[in-house]
Amino acid sequence: xxxxxxxxxxxxxxxxxxxxxxxxxxxxxxxxxxxxxxxxxxxxxxxxxxxxxxxxxxxxxxxxxxxxxxxxxxxxxxxxxxxxxxxxxxxxxxxxxxxxxxxxxxxxxxxxxxxxxxxxxxxxxxxxxxxxxxxxxxxxxxxxxxxxxxxxxxxxxxxxxxxxxx
Amino acid sequence: xxxxxxxxxxxxxxxxxxxxxxxxxxxxxxxxxxxxxxxxxxxxxxxxxxxxxxxxxxxxxxxxxxxxxxxxxxxxxxxxxxxxxxxxxxxxxxxxxxxxxxxxxxxxxxxxxxxxxxxxxxxxxxxxxxxxxxxxxxxxxxxxxxxxxxxxxxxxxxxxxxxxxxxxxxxxxxxxxxxxxxxxxxxxxxxxxxxxxxxxxxxxxxxxxxxxxxxxxxxxxxxxxxxxxxxxxxxxxxxxxxxxxxxxxxxxxxxxxxxxxxxxxxxxxxxxxxxxxxxxxxxxxxxxxxxxxxxxxxxxxxxxxxxxxxxxxxxxxxxxxxxxxxxxxxxxxxxxxxxxxxxxxxxxxxxxxxxxxxxxxxxxxxxxxxxxxxxxxxxxxxxxxxxxxxxxxxxxxxxxxxxxxxxxxxxxxxxxxxxxxxxxxxxxxxx
Amino acid sequence: xxxxxxxxxxxxxxxxxxxxxxxxxxxxxxxxxxxxxxxxxxxxxxxxxxxxxxxxxxxxxxxxxxxxxxxxxxxxxxxxxxxxxxxxxxxxxxxxxxxxxxxxxxxxxxxxxxxxxxxxxxxxxxxxxxxxxxxxxxxxxxxxxxxxxxxxxxxxxxxxxxxxxxxxxxxxxxxxxxxxxxxxxxxxxxxxxxxxxxxxxxxxxxxxxxxxxxxxxxxxxxxxxxxxxxxxxxxxxxxxxxxxxxxxxxxxxxxxxxxxxxxxxxxxxxxxxxxxxxxxxxxxxxxxxxxxxxxxxxxxxxxxxxxxxxxxxxxxxxxxxxxxx
Numbered sequence: 001x002x003x004x005x006x007x008x009x010x011x012x013x014x015x016x017x018x019x020x021x022x023x024x025x026x027x028x029x030x031x032x033x034x035x036x037x038x039x040x041x042x043x044x045x046x047x048x049x050x051x052x053x054x055x056x057x058x059x060x061x062x063x064x065x066x067x068x069x070x071x072x073x074x075x076x077x078x079x080x081x082x083x084x085x086x087x088x089x090x091x092x093x094x095x096x097x098x099x100x101x102x103x104x105x106x107x108x109x110x111x112x113x114x115x116x117x118x119x120x121x122x123x124x125x126x127x128x129x130x131x132x133x134x135x136x137x138x139x140x141x142x143x144x145x146x147x148x149x150x151x152x153x154x155x156x157x158x159x160x161x162x163x164x165x166x
Numbered sequence: 167x168x169x170x171x172x173x174x175x176x177x178x179x180x181x182x183x184x185x186x187x188x189x190x191x192x193x194x195x196x197x198x199x200x201x202x203x204x205x206x207x208x209x210x211x212x213x214x215x216x217x218x219x220x221x222x223x224x225x226x227x228x229x230x231x232x233x234x235x236x237x238x239x240x241x242x243x244x245x246x247x248x249x250x251x252x253x254x255x256x257x258x259x260x261x262x263x264x265x266x267x268x269x270x271x272x273x274x275x276x277x278x279x280x281x282x283x284x285x286x287x288x289x290x291x292x293x294x295x296x297x298x299x300x301x302x303x304x305x306x307x308x309x310x311x312x313x314x315x316x317x318x319x320x321x322x323x324x325x326x327x328x329x330x331x332x333x334x335x336x337x338x339x340x341x342x343x344x345x346x347x348x349x350x351x352x353x354x355x356x357x358x359x360x361x362x363x364x365x366x367x368x369x370x371x372x373x374x375x376x377x378x379x380x381x382x383x384x385x386x387x388x389x390x391x392x393x394x395x396x397x398x399x400x401x402x403x404x405x406x407x408x409x410x411x412x413x414x415x416x417x418x419x420x421x422x423x424x425x426x427x428x429x430x431x432x433x434x435x436x437x438x439x440x441x442x443x444x445x446x447x448x449x450x451x452x453x454x455x456x457x458x459x460x461x462x463x464x465x466x467x468x469x470x471x472x473x474x475x476x477x478x479x480x481x482x483x484x485x486x487x488x489x490x491x492x493x494x495x496x497x498x499x500x501x502x503x504x505x506x507x508x509x510x511x512x513x514x515x516x517x518x519x520x521x522x523x524x525x526x527x528x529x530x531x532x533x534x535x536x537x538x539x540x541x542x543x544x545x546x547x548x549x550x551x552x553x554x555x556x557x558x559x560x561x562x563x564x565x566x567x568x569x570x571x572x573x574x575x576x577x578x579x580x581x582x583x584x585x586x587x588x589x590x591x592x593x594x595x596x597x
Numbered sequence: 598x599x600x601x602x603x604x605x606x607x608x609x610x611x612x613x614x615x616x617x618x619x620x621x622x623x624x625x626x627x628x629x630x631x632x633x634x635x636x637x638x639x640x641x642x643x644x645x646x647x648x649x650x651x652x653x654x655x656x657x658x659x660x661x662x663x664x665x666x667x668x669x670x671x672x673x674x675x676x677x678x679x680x681x682x683x684x685x686x687x688x689x690x691x692x693x694x695x696x697x698x699x700x701x702x703x704x705x706x707x708x709x710x711x712x713x714x715x716x717x718x719x720x721x722x723x724x725x726x727x728x729x730x731x732x733x734x735x736x737x738x739x740x741x742x743x744x745x746x747x748x749x750x751x752x753x754x755x756x757x758x759x760x761x762x763x764x765x766x767x768x769x770x771x772x773x774x775x776x777x778x779x780x781x782x783x784x785x786x787x788x789x790x791x792x793x794x795x796x797x798x799x800x801x802x803x804x805x806x807x808x809x810x811x812x813x814x815x816x817x818x819x820x821x822x823x824x825x826x827x828x829x830x831x832x833x834x835x836x837x838x839x840x841x842x843x844x845x846x847x848x849x850x851x852x853x854x855x856x857x858x859x860x861x862x863x864x865x866x867x868x869x870x871x872x873x874x875x876x877x878x879x880x881x882x883x884x885x886x887x888x889x890x891x892x893x894x895x896x897x898x899x900x901x902x903x904x905x906x907x908x909x910x911x912x913x914x915x916x917x918x919x920x921x922x
Contacts, residue, residue, distance in 0.1 A: 049626065052638035052668075052898075066626040102635040366793035367610070369710040369731030369770055374794075439711030483689045485709035487730065 001112060002034035004128045005081055008110055012041045014079045016106075020096055021049040021067035024084035026145045027114060031083060044072035048082075053095035075104035085143035087113040087129075090122035115154060117141050167586055168211050169193040171204065175215035175547065179222060180520035181536035190220050192543040195586035199539055213581070215547050221519045222535050223255025223286075223544035223582060224500060225526040227345075227423055228320070228399055228471035230492070231257075231288065233279065234272075235264025240476040240564050242276060243283035245496070248474075248563035250590040252496040253579030255544035256287040256527070256534050257474075261298070262321030268293035268304040270312035277313040285589045286582075287544075289315040289532060294333045294344065298322050303332055310340040315530045318345035320399055325351050327384055334394025343397040343421065343530060348381035348406070349373075349447065358487055360433040360448040368436065370486060373448050375403040382406045386413040389420055397529065398422040400473050402447035404457035411466045421529040423471040424458050426495060426502040427569055431455075435569060441482040441489035442569045445475070459512045462521060469526040470518075472499045476565030494563050498556055498570045500548070504577030515550075547581035549592075554578060602899050605717035605724040608733035609774040617775055621743050623895035624888070630667060631890055641668035641901050644701040649691070650727070651677045651707045656862055657727050657737070660886070661704050664893035668901075670702075688712060689719060696720045702900065705729070710767075723900040728767050736896060737861050738771030740889040742779065744881050745816060747888070748857055753780035758810040760844055761820035761869050762791040764831075768861045769820060773801055786810040787820075787842055790831040807842055811849060816857035819844050822869045835868050845871040855879045862886070 009015040012035065019028030025047045032043045049067040082096055093111060100109065112128040117135040131154075135141060138159025146152050170192040177188040177200060189204040190197065206212060231245035242259070249257045259276055261267035267276060273290045280288035292309035296302045298319045306317055317337060324330045324346055333344045354377040359365050361372020382398060386409060389396040401407065401424050410422050432451055435443035443449055461467040475492025482489050503522065507513045513521065527535025534544040553576040558566035582590035600615035609617065630638055646665050650658055658674065665672045688707070692715075695703060702723040705713050710730030717724035728734040746752055757776050763769040763785045776783045777800055785792060786804035797803055804810040810817065822838060832838050839845075849856055858870075858880045866872045875882060 052630070052640040054640075066623060068626055069629060098639070102633065102637070104634070361794055363795050363798050366795055366799065367770070369729075369733070369767060371731075372794070439714060480687075480689070483687070485688055485707065485712045485715055485730075487709040487711075488688070 001128055001130055002031045002038070005031055005112060006035060006039070008127055009079045009081065012039060012043055014077065014107065015043050016072060016075065016078045016080045017043055017045040018048050018071070018080055018082050018096075018100070019045070020082065020084040020092060021047055021051075021069075022148065023143050023145055024082075026147045027085060028083035031112070046071040048096055048099060050092055050095035050099055053099045055091065055095070069099075071103055075100065075106045078106045080106040080109045081112050082109060083112050085114050086141050087111070087116045087124075087126050088119050088141075090120045090124035093124050094122050114143060115141055167195060168209060169198070169207060170583075170586070171206060171210050171212045172215045172220050172545070172547065173212055175218045175220040177220045177537065178516050178519050179537035180516055180524040181222065181538060184537070185516050190537065190545065192545070192583065192586045195543055197537055197539050197541050197543050197545070200537055215581075217551065218580065219515070219548040219550060220537075221546050221548060222523045222527075222537050223546045223584065224253045224522045225532060225535055226254050226257040226472050226474070226496065226499070227316075227397070227469065227526045227530055229257045229259055229474040229496065230262065230321075230476065231259045232476060233263060234275070238564070239478050242279035242288055243285065244562065244564045245474070245476075246280060246283050246285035246288050248494075248496040248561060249286035250582045250584070251562045251579065252498070253500050253546040253548060253582055253590075254286050254496060255546065255582060255584045256289060256532055257496070258289045258291050258315060258530060260291055260318060260320045261293040266293050266298050267291070268296050268298065268309075270305065270308040273309045273312040273314045284587070286584060287534075289313070289530070291316045291318050291320075291345065293317065294319045294324060295329060300325050300329060303329070303336060306333075306336055306342070307340060310342060314342070315532060316343045316345050316397065318347070318399070320345060320347045323347050323349040323351055323381060327388065330385060331388045331392060334388055334392040334396060338392070338394050341395075341531065343395040345397040345399050346381065346385050347399050348378045348385060350377045350380045353377035353380070357448070358444060359436050360450050362433050362451055364433040364436055368439065368486075370436070373446075375405055375450065375454070378403050378447055379405040379409060382409045386410070386418055386420060389413075390416065390418045393419065395419040395421070400425050400428065400447055400471065401458065401461075401467055402428045402450050402454060404454045407457045407461040407466055411461070414466060421468045422466070423469050423526070424462060424467050425471060425473045426499050426506075427493060429455060429458055429462070429470070430502055430506045431569060436486070439486040440569075441484065441486055442493060442567055442571070444482075444486060444489050444491055445473075445493055446491040459507070462507070463512055463517075468529055469521045470499065470503055471526065472496050474563070476563055477567045479566055482567050493567050493569050494558075494561065494565050495568070496563060497561050498568060498573075498575065500579065501554070501556070501575035501577050502570060502573075504550065505575045509576060543583050543586035545583040546579050548577060549580045550577045552576070552578070601902070604900070605713070605726075606735055606896055606900060607714045607717055607724065607726045607729075609735050609738055609771045609778070610733065612774075612778070614778045617739070617742065617778055620739055620892065620895050620899065621746060623899055624739075624743055624891040627891040627894040627898075628888070630894070631887070636667050637669055638667065639669045640898055641665070641670040644670040644901055646670045646672045646702040646704060646897070647695060647700050648672060648674045648727075649695070649703055649705045650675065651705070651712075652728070653677075654706055654728065656886070657706065660889040661725075661727060661893050663890050664897055667890070668894055668897055670897070688715060692716050692719045696722065702897065725896060725900065730767065731765050731770070732767050733771045733774075734767040735771050736889070736893050737768045738775040739896070740885055740892045741768075741772055741818060741859060741861070742775050743888045743892055744859065744885045745857070747884065748881055749815070752776065755781040756784070756813055756815045757781050757818060758784040758786055758804065758814040758816075759818045759820060760786045760807060760810060761842065762822050762826060763787055763796065763820065764791045764793050765823065765826070766820050768818075772818060773799060784810060784813060788832055788838075791826065807844065807848055808851065811852045811856060814856060815854075816859060817844060818859040818861070819870045821861065821863065822865060824865075839868055843867075843869060843871060844874055846873040846877070849874060857881055859885055
């Protein structure tokens with residue numbers, strides 16, 4: 001995926017990686033490290049918490065803890081690659097796009113996700129996808145990363161109680 | 167009037183220390199006879215009151231009937247009706263009406279309204295000072311002539327010690343008590359509840375116990391100085407109890423009353439800014455409640471009075487600071503007192519009847535408080551077996567501001583007679 | 598979410614330690630929002646909030662208004678002067694009128710203790726107490742807690758003394774509850790005429806002398822002295838008050854360690870606090886103001902959350918990262 005990111009951005013010159021809280025932040029960090037190892041360039045990276053830009057506060061209630069948002073300086077004229085773990089309805093990405101617009105005007109914004117589980121509710125597609133998984137609305141896709149969960153693993157949990165590792 | 171025989175009840179007459187199962191015969195508005203198994207004269211109506219208590223009608227020395235001036239909230243008639251429903255056959259109406267009951271014409275008006283209404287007897291209390299302004303002495307003699315049974319500036323404390331002294335001295339000629347609402351105005355100023363821990367927590371201005379006790383002490387000293395009869399209204403603190411105890415030991419002419427709410431509730435009732443617990447004097451602490459109960463038991467405090475203080479239904483719908491003081495009590499007084507004091511082993515039933523009937527009647531030289539043959543037939547029949555829930559919506563009073571709403575009580579009047587006439591009959595449609 | 602808030606925030610007395618920590622934790626990210634180029638997030642877009650101020654208060658009202666606007670809420674300010682209140686409308690009528698206008702939240706400042714709770718029980722909208730009489734001023738205490746936590750990294754074990762007119766202070770009551778619940782030790786110091794009777798029974802220490810309080814404390818919260826207290830006879834003169842109870846640089850020099858100085862504002866320089874102290878290196882008075890906006894954003898955001906039953910329904914199917922995508 002790191003290679004795809006470099007291809008997409010035509011190198012590291014204008015590249016900024018923004019992870020979406022929480023697991024997108026870790027994935028962005030890993031991609032940045034891989035690029036650093038291969039190219040010897042430190043890619044600016046940031047974290048975005050989209051909680052305050054959600055359109056469903058009324059129904060889900062306020063999230064008890066809002067993660068930090070920190071961006072690596074000016075975004076104008078950069079190529080921002082948003083990194084997240086799972087792409088589903090597209091509403092998180094919509095919120096992230098709104099939030100990024102309040103911080104500046106990037107030249108281009110791309111989307112990189114580990115899992116695309118389908119089920120979009122908005123016209124949003126990822127530029128880079130790790131794996132496409134077919135799921136039903138009742139299913140759950142849990143991405144675990146070592147930094148937060150102690151192991152790297154993706155679980156697909158079917159609507160029925162019994163879980164199957166994907 | 168058809169003669170009436172109350173048959174087979176437990177007859178309690180504290181005026182004669184009488185307590186046994188007996189019949190009571192009422193004829194021509196008077197008590198004709200009391201005794202076991204009386205005969206049944208021709209044309210007599212017999213009421214079977216087996217299992218119930220037959221007692222002299224209750225007497226309340228302290229009510230506010232709001233007429234003239236605030237008839238939306240209560241009238242002499244509605245208050246007297248509520249009194250009858252609560253088992254009271256006589257109540258004493260405080261003069262803080264609008265205009266103030268401070269002259270013979272105003273006193274006569276209350277008497278006439280009471281007679282016209284025909285429920286419980288209403289005895290007017292005249293003002294001590296003109297307009298209750300605390301300055302010029304009102305015409306006590308003329309007011310007594312028109313039917314006043316006592317004088318008081320209740321609702322306002324008598325701030326001037328000179329006025330209090332003068333009233334006590336002058337009232338001796340007419341042999342009436344001077345009733346005082348004991349509150350040192352500069353200490354109580356702006357206070358809305360008892361000064362204690364709850365007030366500290368709620369951020370409400372407190373009224374310290376000392377505000378009452380200073381005036382109790384003053385009034386006792388002035389009663390001693392003048393030989394006048396002072397009646398201390400709605401005592402609320404343990405300190406007041408001690409002052410009265412010592413004064414009575416010295417032989418000071420003092421009588422004192424306590425309300426059902428001060429005997430049963432504390433300042434904790436104000437939590438949540440419950441305006442139905444806002445009253446003056448304020449609800450105090452557990453130790454005060456305990457002292458008031460033993461004072462009543464020992465006779466240091468003479469009697470129970472309701473301080474029935476009606477307010478418009480929406481007046482208490484306000485922030486605590488902005489709500490008026492006072493609660494209604496005529497229709498809950500006996501139930502609360504019986505449940506808390508008799509079932510709570512503070513008083514025996516005859517003692518409670520004495521403190522709600524015989525003793526207050528004597529304190530203000532009122533007829534009633536006795537079942538002595540020949541006396542006016544002011545009688546109450548009490549049901550102590552059935553418990554009931556206080557529902558202010560069903561009060562006969564025009565007002566609903568009770569701190570006891572929803573309480574389960576045991577004991578209520580089922581039949582009230584004034585001068586032999588049935589003025590309340592729980593078993594029948596409203597007479 | 599056992600720590601979720603109830604419908605209203607009327608005070609800190611009814612809150613649990615978990616609920617208070619939830620508000621403080623939620624306030625952290627909001628600090629950053631105020632540093633953004635566009636200081637606004639859409640979290641409360643479409644919500645209507647009425648700021649109902651029955652007492653003049655520039656700074657609290659402005660702080661709430663910034664918090665509301667930075668959350669994209671629509672706000673209306675109602676001040677006592679010129680409002681129906683001065684024309685004799687009762688609080689209950691005001692409440693019913695607000696309810697009839699279908700607003701989402703009311704921020705209320707009122708001179709009567711208990712007014713916020715009174716309003717909250719009568720309307721379905723969320724009610725935030727912005728100061729009721731001498732009762733509570735919860736958002737002020739929350740910003741005090743946040744400021745102390747920023748400064749010391751913890752609240753537990755801290756020794757905090759409130760200096761001055763505790764009797765008439767709603768800030769003092771809220772501070773006492775908040776600090777005690779989070780495990781701080783609390784003291785008060787001031788003339789006995791301005792301390793509530795039996796305040797010790799709330800679990801606080803009383804110091805008669807400011808010098809003793811300074812020896813004991815890690816932080817002082819210096820309360821504002823209302824000048825009308827002198828007219829009411831609680832203190833003989835402002836001059837004497839400053840000499841006996843003023844927090845001065847000379848007094849602070851004797852402290853065993855530097856004391857953090859807080860003040861809820863607005864300050865009377867030279868009455869309860871020495872200018873050199875207010876402007877000194879250990880003063881966090883302006884940090885309090887900054888934190889005020891963040892704390893109020895957190896409170897409004899948490900109260901605006903949807904109905905619990907809807908939240909439960911929506912949460913079903915959520916992964917460890919929260920609700921699905």
